[in-house]
Amino acid sequence: MTGKNTSGRGQRDLKVKVKTARGRKLSSTLWLERQLNDPYVAAARRDGYRGRAAYKLLELDDKYRFLVPGARVVDLGCAPGGWLQVAVVRVNALGEKKGKRVGTVLGVDLQEVEPLAGATAHVLDFLDEGADGQVKDWLGGSADVVMSDMAASASGHKQTDHMRIMALCEAAAHFAFDVLDENGTFVAKVLAGGAEAELQQLLKQNFRKVANVKPPASRSDSSEKYVVATGFRGQAKD
Structure with missing residues (x-):
């Protein structure tokens, strides 16, 4: 041979x-x-990640470095928990990086999430009145990062689905305005389709930098992309 x-x-x-x-x-x-x-x-x-979406967050954080040791992170619509897994390691929530600050990772979702060491997940609708106050109580203060990989249930109608996810993303942004500390970061999934201008304007009013990116882990045939807004100005502007 x-x-x-x-x-x-x-x-x-x-x-x-x-x-x-x-x-x-x-x-x-x-x-x-x-x-x-x-x-x-x-x-x-x-x-050992709970889904392929974990790599999207890894790639976004590799580029923008918002999940730093000691950061307080809120993950909206956190199920099944892949983004929580990434955040736990990056912000040193388990204290495994000696000499580095220890962060906090909090997830909320409409359904229960399998327990994950280093993160706390609560069943909560972030759209409910008082949800922002409840999250800050759990955190013990404001957040440094609010992130969301949420997508509204698909209807099969492209334009309707686009409008739904943009409305969800805008609601997440307003939630972030209420819980973020000054200079905080907002990261969320959006869909390309023509209705993003309003959201972009809203974010540019409230953050110093707004980037739009499609990480390599996002499927090429998907219209999804991610907005990364950094440098929260400290208060929402009408």
Whole structure:
């Protein structure tokens, strides 16, 4: 044997094909096929993250450095907890980085989240009256970072879905205005589609810098992107 591979294996990427099973819609089959072939899904399993979305936050933080040791972080719509996992390590919530400040990670969601060491998750609708005060009570003060990877339930109508997620993002921004400390950071998912101008204007009024970015982990066929607003001015402006 020469040890040379002559079969062609390893010389091309292997892609898993999924047959459409009885009772399974084509859209479900395509989703399953995409999941099986997604390197970020495989990486999440390997690295122990609760979902591929964790890599989006890792990539955003690698670029903008808002999850620093000692930071107090609020994750809106935190289920299943992938962003919480990233935040716990980056802000040193478990105190594992000796000599570094210890941060706080707080998640809220409409559903219960599996417990995670270093983070506290509460069942709470952040749209409820008094939710901002409740979060600050849990934190013991204001937040340094408010982040959201939330998406409204899909209706199947592109324009409706776009409007829903933009409304959700705008509501998250107003929540951030109420709980962020001065110079704080707001990070949220948005969808490209023409209704972002109002949100952009709102953020530019309240933050010193506003960036729009599509991290590598965000699927190329998705219209999602992320807004990273840094340097909160300290109060919302009408």
